[in-house]
Amino acid sequence: MMTTMKNLYDIYKYPRLYNPPLVVGWRSKDIGNIGESVLQKLIGQLPVQKVAEIKPLVFSAMDGADFKDDLIQVPESAFWACEENNLLFFLSNEPELDTYRFLNLVLMLLRDQYRVSEIITVDGTPAEMSHLHPRRILAVFNGKKAEEIFSSSKDLVRMDWEGRPALSSYFIWAAGKEGTPGLSLWPEVPFYLAAGVDYRAIQTVLMFLGKRYRLELQTRELSEKAQEQNQYLLQLKESDSEVDELVGRLETGTSLDEQERVALAQKVYEFLEGKGRIL
Amino acid sequence: MAIKYLSEPKLNSPDLVCSWPGIGSIGFMAVEEMRKHLHAEPMAEIEPEHFFEPHNVVIENGLIRELQFPQSRFYYKQFEQKDLLLFSGEEQAVGYGGAYASGERAYELAQLVLDVAEKHGCRRIYTSGACVSPTHHRLKPRVVTVVSSEEMKDEMKRLPNVVLMSEVGEGLRRGVITGLNGLLLSLAQKRGLEAICLMGEIPDWLSRAPFPYPSASKSVLQVLSKIWDFSLKPDILESKAAEVEQVIESLYEKFPPEMKEQYDLRKSLVQPGPITEREAQWMKDHLDDFLKSISEEEEGGDDDDDDEKPV
Numbered sequence: 001m002m003t004t005m006k007n008l009y010d011i012y013k014y015p016r017l018y019n020p021p022l023v024v025g026w027r028s029k030d031i032g033n034i035g036e037s038v039l040q041k042l043i044g045q046l047p048v049q050k051v052a053e054i055k056p057l058v059f060s061a062m063d064g065a066d067f068k069d070d071l072i073q074v075p076e077s078a079f080w081a082c083e084e085n086n087l088l089f090f091l092s093n094e095p096e097l098d099t100y101r102f103l104n105l106v107l108m109l110l111r112d113q114y115r116v117s118e119i120i121t122v123d124g125t126p127a128e129m130s131h132l133h134p135r136r137i138l139a140v141f142n143g144k145k146a147e148e149i150f151s152s153s154k155d156l157v158r159m160d161w162e163g164r165p166a167l168s169s170y171f172i173w174a175a176g177k178e179g180t181p182g183l184s185l186w187p188e189v190p191f192y193l194a195a196g197v198d199y200r201a202i203q204t205v206l207m208f209l210g211k212r213y214r215l216e217l218q219t220r221e222l223s224e225k226a227q228e229q230n231q232y233l234l235q236l237k238e239s240d241s242e243v244d245e246l247v248g249r250l251e252t253g254t255s256l257d258e259q260e261r262v263a264l265a266q267k268v269y270e271f272l273e274g275k276g277r278i279l
Numbered sequence: 280m281a282i283k284y285l286s287e288p289k290l291n292s293p294d295l296v297c298s299w300p301g302i303g304s305i306g307f308m309a310v311e312e313m314r315k316h317l318h319a320e321p322m323a324e325i326e327p328e329h330f331f332e333p334h335n336v337v338i339e340n341g342l343i344r345e346l347q348f349p350q351s352r353f354y355y356k357q358f359e360q361k362d363l364l365l366f367s368g369e370e371q372a373v374g375y376g377g378a379y380a381s382g383e384r385a386y387e388l389a390q391l392v393l394d395v396a397e398k399h400g401c402r403r404i405y406t407s408g409a410c411v412s413p414t415h416h417r418l419k420p421r422v423v424t425v426v427s428s429e430e431m432k433d434e435m436k437r438l439p440n441v442v443l444m445s446e447v448g449e450g451l452r453r454g455v456i457t458g459l460n461g462l463l464l465s466l467a468q469k470r471g472l473e474a475i476c477l478m479g480e481i482p483d484w485l486s487r488a489p490f491p492y493p494s495a496s497k498s499v500l501q502v503l504s505k506i507w508d509f510s511l512k513p514d515i516l517e518s519k520a521a522e523v524e525q526v527i528e529s530l531y532e533k534f535p536p537e538m539k540e541q542y543d544l545r546k547s548l549v550q551p552g553p554i555t556e557r558e559a560q561w562m563k564d565h566l567d568d569f570l571k572s573i574s575e576e577e578e579g580g581d582d583d584d585d586d587e588k589p590v
Contacts, residue, residue, distance in 0.1 A: 057465065062386045064461030065476075067425045068453045070432055070443040072476070074468045 008058055008105055011113065013051045015081035019117040020088045022110060023209065026167060027076065027093045031124035032189035032198030038122045038205050039091040043080050045217055048089065052079040052109060059095035059102045079109070085215060088114055094167050103174045111178065118149055119175050119182040121168035122205055124198065125159075127188035128261070130250040131233055135204045138186040140169060142176035150183045155208050159186060190250075191261060192268040199226035229272070236271045243267050282395055284323045288355055293362035294403040295396040296503065299371045299459045303492030305479040306407025306460060307367070309499035312516060314365050316500075317509065319354035322364075323395060327351060330372040330388050351388070353395055363507060364399060366392055371459050389463045393470060403473040407499050408460040410478035411486040412447050415545040416527050420480040420495040422502045423447050425456065427464065427474040435475065438502050447480070477502055484542075484566050485527065493520040538565045 025039030042048075054077035066073040077092035088110075095102040110116040125138060139156035141147045150156070165173070172182030185208070187201040203222040210217040237244040246256055246264045256264065298310035313319075327348035335347035349370035356363045372384040396404060410423040424435045425444050435441050445452055455461065456476055464474040479495025497516045504511045534542065 057386065057469070062382055062462055064455045064457040065465040066453070066455055067444060070425055070445050071429070072425055072427045072456075072464045072468055072474055074465050 007055075009052060009054045009109060011052045013049055013081070015049065015051050016083050017081055017086055017088060017114055019115050020081075020086045021118045021120065021213065022088045022090060022114075022116045024090045024092070024119065024121040024168070024171070026121075026123070027091060031126050031194045032187075032201050033196070034124035034187055034189065034198065034201055034205060035122045036091065037197065037202045038209070039089055041202070041206055041217070041222075042087075042089055042209070042215075043091065046082045046087070046215065047084050048080040048082045050078050051081045052113065053077060054092070054102070054105060054109075056093050056095070059097050059099075060093070061096045077106075079114075085213060087213060088116060099167070099170065100174075103171055106171070107174060107178060107180075110175075110180070116180060118146070119172060119180055120209070121171060121182070121184045123166060123168050123184065123186055124189045124194070124201060125186040126191040126194045128250065128255060129188060129190050130247055131190045131193060131198075131200070131230060132251060133190075135187050135189070135198070135201045137204060137208060138188065140172070140184040140186065142172040142182040142184075145179070146172075146176070146181035146183055149181050153208065153212060155211075156185075192265040193229075195265070195269050196272055197225075199223075199229060232272060232275050233268070236268065240267060281326050282323050282391065283326055285321050286323075288320075288322065288357070290355060290357070290362040290364065290399045292400050292402065293355065293364040293396075294405065295364045295366060295392075295401045296405040296407070297366040297368070297392060297460070297463060298407045299368040301371075301458060301460060302409035302411065302486050303479070303481045303488070303495060305409040305481065305492055305495045305499060306477070308491055308493060308496035308516070308519075309407055309479070309503065310365060310367050312496065312500055313503055314354050314367060316511065316515065317356045317363070319356040319363070319365050321352060322355045323353040325351040325388065325391055330384050331370055351392075358507060358509075361507075364396060364401060366395075368459065385459055385462055386466075389459055389466050392463060393466055393472070396467075397470065397472075401472065403475070404463060404467040405475050405477060405503075406456075406460040406463050407477045407479075408456065408458075409481050409486070409492070409495065410444070410447065411483050412480045413545060414480050414482050415542065416482050416485065416524075416531065417546055420492075420498045421447075422498050423478045423480060425464075425476045425478075427468045427472075431473065431475060438505055440498060441477075441502055484569075490523055490526060491519070493523055534569065535565070538569060541565075 023039065023042065025035035027036045030036070056075040056077040060075055066075075075093035078090070080089040080091070081087075082089070090106065110119075136157050137155055138159040139150070140159050141150060168184045172184050175182045185205060187205050189198040189201050199222045203219045203226065206217050206219050206222070209215065233247070237247055243264060246260055249256060296310055296313070298306035300307045327350065330351070331349045333346045333348050336343060337345040337347070349368070351368040352366070354365040354367070356365070368388075372388045393404070412423070414420065419440070422441045423444050424441055426432055426435060432443060436443065444454070456464065456478075460476065464476055467474040477499050479492070479499045481492045481495050485492060493516045497520060500515065501511065531539070
């Protein structure tokens, strides 16, 4: 199958956008389900239209079909435009093959179709912390220009890390090579909530984006869900002395060893799954 | 690459039922049996050279008479309410180093199948395969389903002996349907078609067996007969099932007592529900040792007539 770049995407509409910022979330099993949830909230609450799509099956291993909750999952890589707020959103499955080609295709569209001015990606990062602690947002900039543009946001904490790069890091690095400022947001997620949904972290990111782009976003539902989740965790603490002890130590800022972390994560996962609170 | 048409009937909003070989040949056997039972007419064939290696050559008197490839064929059957389009592929279009379909060849093959389906007015696609589950071989296999929309869940659950994937074993909420039986569903959904997968249950320990599992094929076939409202002979697939059952029972008799006891716990449940992770892991650990011991026994070349060999 010969595929040129042109065969790899579809343009549906030409929105009126003027050097819009782009916000990106990846549809994957990311930590705390932050990226996908934030993008879905933005797309759900703002007046948006789907304007383009990359054909994701081309970058998929094409070795079957995923399912979740008895429903077939179709990979998607779609661009959504909000003319009213001059914003562009990209919610996408992570490519399984040809990652660099995929990213270049995205950047080509951002450059030639939309002339995007800045990029923000959203992920989550596990942290050894209690669910009762506020969620800091760790930040990675792709260059000096990005630092100048984004550093006025006092809510960000610069990240230090070395290891295999996540897709977001790869993406903003590639964007930086083309001169587009990029920022990767990594809100902290208590490690024992990493396999599920961290409503508090999602709310924190939405408030950051709302402030930056002057958006009126409703986060009350997230706040209520976060409180409900805290209630469930309180029930678990009251019924399980090991959980109570381990979470108590986290609350005081004391570290856990590997075995203790695994035990706590397992217990919380099973408990919240029983309450229907795990993806 | 092309479709070779043998006939082009006018079909009335047909649904497409597809299958390729997979675990236990469950879906493939169900669809093939359905084709024969309904005397479905051949309609078209996908030209195989682009997708498959030839598996046989016939040479007579120094001349090549025939080069044989796996066949990928469409059949049709007309009913009063809604017609049926069947697709049966003898082999999956395998990517490099794989056992199941993957990569561009699989993608192109699946797209061709859907092109034919849409050309004839199909709006719904069924694929069929296996669901490896913590069940017992003496229980009637259920048909496990995954669908493309919420509304279809209720529709499928109304069919006898059909359960959702989330209701099997430890409640599998996420997973993958491998190969073309899965890929076709994704691509169908992408085109706006309804997509359903019907998977016959097969006990986990039999998923690697080199023989088919006809009792699960029969369960799938029974569901398909309800959807298209045709009657099935009660003894359909019976002789094949009996033959395989004999082999399975002989293997089962060789289970060490402790393993048999654990395994038989599944039989006591009317509908096997959640097996704990500990039990599943125990079974898996002992199963590997058991299968290895059976394999070593067979390699030993024992002349004992009581030994059964897999079909």
